[in-house]
Structure formats: C-alpha cells, structure tokens
Amino acid sequence: MIQFMSDKVKKTACVKLKIKDNPEFVKYIASVFDLMQKISSAVHSEILNISNIGGFKLTWKNKEYKDAEEFRELPFIKPVLDDFFKDHDNIGFSALRAIYWSVVRMYRSYVGRNKKNMPLPIRVNTNAVAFKDATFKIKEDGSQIIMSTMFDKKIKIKLEVDDKKSFIKNLKYIDFNDKGFKQNAGGIINMRTNHLVLTTDDAYFECQDVDSFIGVDINMNLENFLTWSDGDIISRPKEIQDLLDKLKIYNKLLGKENRALITGNSRTKINKAKNRMHKRYLPKAMRKWLYPILDKKLKKGIALALDTVTTGATNGSFGQEHFIACCKRYCEENGIFVYEIPTPYTSQMCNECNFIAKANRNGDKFKCIECGHEDHSDVNAAKNIKAYADYLYSINFESHIGGNSKYHKSKSAKIKAHFRDPLNIPPLLLRVKS
Ligand SMILES: [Zn+2]
Numbered sequence: 001m002i003q004f005m006s007d008k009v010k011k012t013a014c015v016k017l018k019i020k021d022n023p024e025f026v027k028y029i030a031s032v033f034d035l036m037q038k039i040s041s042a043v044h045s046e047i048l049n050i051s052n053i054g055g056f057k058l059t060w061k062n063k064e065y066k067d068a069e070e071f072r073e074l075p076f077i078k079p080v081l082d083d084f085f086k087d088h089d090n091i092g093f094s095a096l097r098a099i100y101w102s103v104v105r106m107y108r109s110y111v112g113r114n115k116k117n118m119p120l121p122i123r124v125n126t127n128a129v130a131f132k133d134a135t136f137k138i139k140e141d142g143s144q145i146i147m148s149t150m151f152d153k154k155i156k157i158k159l160e161v162d163d164k165k166s167f168i169k170n171l172k173y174i175d176f177n178d179k180g181f182k183q184n185a186g187g188i189i190n191m192r193t194n195h196l197v198l199t200t201d202d203a204y205f206e207c208q209d210v211d212s213f214i215g216v217d218i219n220m221n222l223e224n225f226l227t228w229s230d231g232d233i234i235s236r237p238k239e240i241q242d243l244l245d246k247l248k249i250y251n252k253l254l255g256k257e258n259r260a261l262i263t264g265n266s267r268t269k270i271n272k273a274k275n276r277m278h279k280r281y282l283p284k285a286m287r288k289w290l291y292p293i294l295d296k297k298l299k300k301g302i303a304l305a306l307d308t309v310t311t312g313a314t315n316g317s318f319g320q321e322h323f324i325a326c327c328k329r330y331c332e333e334n335g336i337f338v339y340e341i342p343t344p345y346t347s348q349m350c351n352e353c354n355f356i357a358k359a360n361r362n363g364d365k366f367k368c369i370e371c372g373h374e375d376h377s378d379v380n381a382a383k384n385i386k387a388y389a390d391y392l393y394s395i396n397f398e399s400h401i402g403g404n405s406k407y408h409k410s411k412s413a414k415i416k417a418h419f420r421d422p423l424n425i426p427p428l429l430l431r432v433k434s
Helices: 023-045 078-084 093-114 168-173 238-253 264-297 320-334 377-394 405-420
Strands: 008-019 050-054 057-060 128-131 136-139 144-148 156-163 181-183 186-190 195-206 212-218 226-228 302-307 338-341 365-367 374-376
Touching (some): 023 078, 023 093, 093 128, 168 195, 212 377, 226 377, 264 302, 264 320, 320 338, 338 377, 365 377, 374 377
Parallel strands (some): 212 302, 302 338
Antiparallel strands (some): 008 156, 008 195, 050 057, 128 186, 136 144, 136 181, 186 195, 212 226
C-alpha cells in the first residue's frame, strides 16, 4: 500500500533514564536543596507581601519588578544569593532561575490550597527536584547527559546513563542537533531511584510504512478478551484478572451503598489504592503481558486497528482502557501506525458480504442471514475493524498517536463525523438492511 500519511507528527516526549552514581552530581544536588530551603525561608518571611502568585511569578504588593529575573533583585532574596555565591563570580543564571522557580511553584500550590496563612517556611522535599529550564543536554544515543550548574556557566556535570533499556526507544523521535545533542526543556530528578525524566516539546512521532492492518476486538468476557482478525482468541490472564477483581472491591467500597459507612480517611485511603491500581499496577501488568503478544502480531509493515469500547469505560471493570493505552504506547515506542475505530455495526455486519442485521449474530456464533457465511462472532467483528482501518487509511486519516490528548479526541470525533455523512459511507457499509 502507498504511504499517504504525513510521517512526522509533533509531540511532547518523555525520556526516562537511570543515571550512574556520580559524587560530583550528588554534591551538587545537595547544594541545590540547601539553596532551595534558604530561598523558601526568605520567601516565607515576606509571604504577607505577596499579592499574586502566577505560574512562574510572584507579584509583590509593595514593589514592581520588570524583568523575568526579578528574583535576583528582591531585597530578601538578594542577601541569600550574595551569601550563597560569595566564592563564585560566573553564576549560571539559567540554572539558578530554574531553582528559584521550583520554590515559587511550591508556594503557589501551597497558597492555592491553604490561603496565605503559613506558620513555617515550606520544607523542601529532598527526594526529587524539577528543573524546568534548559538544564540538561542529552546525547543522541542516550549514553550521556550534560547538566549545567548554578555555580559556573562553563562547568557542566557529566552524567553517565546506567540503564539503556529505560524508555530509550523514545529518543529516536527527538530531533538532535548535528553534534548529536538535544537541548531539553527540562527534567525531574528522582534521588531515591536515581532516575532522570527529561521532557521535550521538540519531538515527533514517525510511523513505519503500512502494508496492512490487523484488527482486534475487545470483549468483556474473560475467555475471549481479545479477538484478532487473524482468528486468534486470547483470554484475560490471571494476573490482570486478579488486579481487576481488587479494583472491583475498591469500586464497591466507594459505591453508593457504602457512602455513609466509609468516610473521611478510610475513603481517602481506598481512593488512593484505586488510583495506584489504575496508574501503576494495571498498566505495568498489562505491559508485561501484552508487549510480547504485540511483538508477534505487529511484524514489520503491520499496523494496528483497535476496537473502541464504551461498556464499563467509567470504572475500567474489564481492563479495556488499559489495553488500549498499552497498545498505543507500544505503537508510539515502536513507530507503528494505529487507529482507534469507532465501531458502528462491527458485530452485526457480515465480513464476507457486508450485510448488516442483528439476526446475523447469536452469542459467539455468527451466521449471515444473507449469504450464509459462518464465523466466530468476535473474529468476524475483528475482521470488520481491520476493514474499517484499511478504508480509513486509503482515504488518508491520521494515526491516533502523536500530538496531545486533545488532538486524539478530535481525531476520533473526525472519524465519527466522517461516517455520519451519507456521502462518506465506506463501500463495506453499503448494504444496510432497510
Ligand atoms: Zn454475508
């Protein structure tokens, strides 16, 4: 098939890297936390004089500061900096600004939640630090990070990357300069796990050429959780079923009938456990199980056509949302084209003659009342999903990955709107029963 699509879509990418122990780095980070704590105390002493806290800005009641580096001139910050940098005359102000702003953000979020009544300065969390500015440069092969410091513009810390497996695949979607380095927007360092998560807006998603699609139908049933257009039927694995069962219990505890019984702290705890399940345990278990399956299904040139299901979507009771998210992540990491197919009639339509009737389907058995074609119902549906994808690809619809989530939604809406227009009914839908 001809590649119609624009092959590069702008997106925000994250690269998570495990960094090797580095004494220079550990020493530097300790001084960063030290300075942050000092800035925090200085800001706190003036908290009553704050009139407004913006994203990256504290506005002071009694004085106007014009430039973006106003903090250097603030009468209560200046002595802190003068004292802290007394042995340095070549200060790296972009790194310093990032440190100042990370304190400002802490105050903004505190004041937003608690008004301005603050007995003590905010204590700086020494587990993680976020550098929003262009602090890091990353090497194209992901082997090295160069970090600028606040102490000297010219001196950089070199960090070796330890774990080459972690998220390294995303690197191929980031534009590097001719020296093989990318200046990143910023990053978060987790001191406990030695991870550095870098983000960049200057990334793109690139798809491999598409020869054909494989379709997958998602089902609530445990036995035929995933049905593929190649005829393969895969049940939901026990490890994911166990997690979903736990989730069901959390949902029940949080449900209407327990509203009066479970309150306050207990409710908060259950909610936290539920969120952890959704954000951490289920995605992780899904990846572990699904990635090897996708490795086999999505050989070179094969793109993915995903079912979109709405049943149980609000509480995720059969794992479909984790399946879809996991598939999209895999495709993004591997440059595989993917569609989410809105599925009008996929379960009622005969894949052989395209005749649509409710009577075509009886449970797992599909028998077309028009042409007599027989198949497993879900296999027939998966084949229809594949057919939709082939059609969408032939009329040049963009993939469902790349770009931000708002964009994803607009793509689904566009596809749905496309099918609502009678002029756009694809050839495979022409024989709707009147
Ligand atoms: Zn038929």
